[in-house]
Amino acid sequence: MEISFKGKRILVTGAGQGIGRGIAVELWRAGANIVALSRTRSHLEALQSEYPSIDIVDVDVADWNKTREVVESLGHFDALVNNAAIAICDPFFECTSEAYDKTFNVNVKAVLNISQIVAKKMVENKTRGAIVNISSQASKAALKDHTIYSASKAALDALTRAMALELGPHGIRVNAVNPTVIMTEMGKIGWSEPVRANEMKAKIPLNRFGEVSEVVNAVVFLLSEKASMINGVELPIDGGFLAT
Numbered sequence: 001m002e003i004s005f006k007g008k009r010i011l012v013t014g015a016g017q018g019i020g021r022g023i024a025v026e027l028w029r030a031g032a033n034i035v036a037l038s039r040t041r042s043h044l045e046a047l048q049s050e051y052p053s054i055d056i057v058d059v060d061v062a063d064w065n066k067t068r069e070v071v072e073s074l075g076h077f078d079a080l081v082n083n084a085a086i087a088i089c090d091p092f093f094e095c096t097s098e099a100y101d102k103t104f105n106v107n108v109k110a111v112l113n114i115s116q117i118v119a120k121k122m123v124e125n126k127t128r129g130a131i132v133n134i135s136s137q138a139s140k141a142a143l144k145d146h147t148i149y150s151a152s153k154a155a156l157d158a159l160t161r162a163m164a165l166e167l168g169p170h171g172i173r174v175n176a177v178n179p180t181v182i183m184t185e186m187g188k189i190g191w192s193e194p195v196r197a198n199e200m201k202a203k204i205p206l207n208r209f210g211e212v213s214e215v216v217n218a219v220v221f222l223l224s225e226k227a228s229m230i231n232g233v234e235l236p237i238d239g240g241f242l243a244t
Helices: 018-029 041-050 064-073 097-124 147-170 185-191 194-202 212-223
Strands: 009-013 033-038 055-058 079-082 130-134 173-179 234-237
Touching: 009 018, 009 097, 018 033, 018 041, 018 079, 018 185, 018 212, 033 041, 041 055, 064 097, 079 097, 079 212, 097 130, 097 147, 130 147, 130 212, 147 173, 147 234, 173 212, 185 194, 212 234
Parallel strands: 009 033, 009 079, 033 055, 079 130, 130 173, 173 234
Antiparallel strands: none
């Protein structure tokens, strides 16, 4: 199956490293004009040094007003990937108000903020666009020490469904992907310890964690016209974890 995004302009958040970087690069390879957004300038500069035609923008998406100003200035997009996220993994009794607010500001509120701006311009330009939100299997199953993170991703799933309902009549599709553990820098926060990692793998029928490319390929498909009737789904990329 050949997928092309030639002539399409796509915004990818959290694109400095990990899954977001992989998505930005693969979409670029498929012909898209990419704007990579991240909080960390050095990560973006490293990306651009390899792929000079990728545009880069640094902003902390937790800052609602600054993010609105920056994203508004970027103009019209044909597609959006909301990948920026943080993971604060604390036991239930150690969860704090500060950790809750920080997590939800990035994992949920920023998605609403950025999507409002991008989708509004899609509607104004009569663009039949696509948005993919990067969620997690943690939204569907309880994981130890993931209370706040899991809650934020469950909220993101609900936001995805609401966006699909309201933006669908404008020809804008909105979907989420829900990966299992992917050993990016974020993945290592919760899953580097061998005993814990092996316990999780034992619950995955494929008996392994996922690769960045396996998430990237699903996102590329959902953004493409090949997925033209797929709207409002939450797609597990979990090796069967949720099936057991």
